[in-house]
Amino acid sequence: MRTDTADIERPASAPAFQHLGLGRRIKNHTATVLFGLAFVVAVIPLLWVLFTLVRRGLAPMLSTEWWTHSFYGLLPNDPGGGIYHALVGTLEQTLVCAVIAVPLGVTVGIFLIEYGRNSKLARTTTFMVDILSGLPSIVAGLFIYALWITTFGFDRSGFAVSLSLVLLMLPVVVRVTETMLTIVPDELREASYALGVPKWKTILKVVLPTSLSGIITGIILGLARIMGETAPLLILVGYSRAINFNLFDGPMASLPLTVYTARKTSTEAGEYRMWGAALTLVLLIMLINLLATLLSKLFSVKTR
Numbered sequence: 001m002r003t004d005t006a007d008i009e010r011p012a013s014a015p016a017f018q019h020l021g022l023g024r025r026i027k028n029h030t031a032t033v034l035f036g037l038a039f040v041v042a043v044i045p046l047l048w049v050l051f052t053l054v055r056r057g058l059a060p061m062l063s064t065e066w067w068t069h070s071f072y073g074l075l076p077n078d079p080g081g082g083i084y085h086a087l088v089g090t091l092e093q094t095l096v097c098a099v100i101a102v103p104l105g106v107t108v109g110i111f112l113i114e115y116g117r118n119s120k121l122a123r124t125t126t127f128m129v130d131i132l133s134g135l136p137s138i139v140a141g142l143f144i145y146a147l148w149i150t151t152f153g154f155d156r157s158g159f160a161v162s163l164s165l166v167l168l169m170l171p172v173v174v175r176v177t178e179t180m181l182t183i184v185p186d187e188l189r190e191a192s193y194a195l196g197v198p199k200w201k202t203i204l205k206v207v208l209p210t211s212l213s214g215i216i217t218g219i220i221l222g223l224a225r226i227m228g229e230t231a232p233l234l235i236l237v238g239y240s241r242a243i244n245f246n247l248f249d250g251p252m253a254s255l256p257l258t259v260y261t262a263r264k265t266s267t268e269a270g271e272y273r274m275w276g277a278a279l280t281l282v283l284l285i286m287l288i289n290l291l292a293t294l295l296s297k298l299f300s301v302k303t304r
Contacts, residue, residue: 050282057279060272070253071241071273076265081273083280085243086253089158090284093254094227096162096247097169102219104166105173112174113181114203132171140167141232149236156237158244158252164232169222176218180211213300220292224285230256255281 060066060083069082108125116122144164148154184207192202208215238251239261255277262274 053275053279053282056271057275057277060276061279061283066276070243072243074241077267077269079269079272083255083258083273083277085240086255086258086277087280087284088243088245089252089254090227090256090281092245092247093158093162093165093252094223096159097165097226098219098223100162101166101169101173101222105170105219106177106215108170108174109177109181110203110208113178114199114207129171129174132167133175135167135171136231137164137168137229138231138235140164141235143167144232145235155249156251157249158237158247158254160236161232161252161254162247164236165226165229168229169226172222172225173219176222177211177215180214180218181207183214184210213296213298216299217292217296220288220295224288224292227285227288228256228281230260233257234260255284 063082065080066082067087068084069080070085071081072085074081108129112122112125116125141164144160144167148160148163149156154160188206188210189202192206193199197205233254233256237254237257239257240251240253244250244252258277259274259281262270262277264270265273
């Protein structure tokens, strides 16, 4: 017997929003307005800071001398000079920090998720990572000063700064690696084990490639975070107005240290350098964040 589809009883649709009571609609609109106001209150200071940075720091950056010269031979009150020496110092210190922190952090993250899990060593390691996550940057600088300079007898240098930055970046890399490995489905691991693939090869060939996009993004964002640290620089290395490529010898400039040093000079030249260095640092961090987004898309797992 033929059944007409029009005779089939269909479930009643959910009540539309406009049929809600007046009180609930008032509460909804009130919450929407409050969230909107909170957003505006949070964004206005951010936009004001960016506007001030661009307005005061754009002039130095438009000069070619800013990118190709240092402050060597210039007195604090002399106009001109460039940020080349500080840019080199920041990039070198950050690169050395990444070379040390990334392999250690990724290895620890793999151990905690793939091998340790509920072991006593894993719980102890997790506790120590939690402590490092809340470690103030000045404490990291003081620790490296006491260990590297006071105990071992080395001089203050850019390498000592890199070591202190490792303490700040290491927990970030560990946490990112843990999170990305956790969200990898266990079915992928079990399928690999079922084919007779050893665990270490499963991690290298299956687990890590699946989570690589998120790990790389977290690493780069961690680098962007440590680039702006100032406290370890004040303790572990002296400021230099000349270019120094040697991380192990002598004072070395960096962008945060240049901002701090120029701030102490209450002249037009000091403000020129301070705002220019600050905007350069912000743009460098912005470029790193954009690089993180690009690499995240590049290394993401393709479903087709």
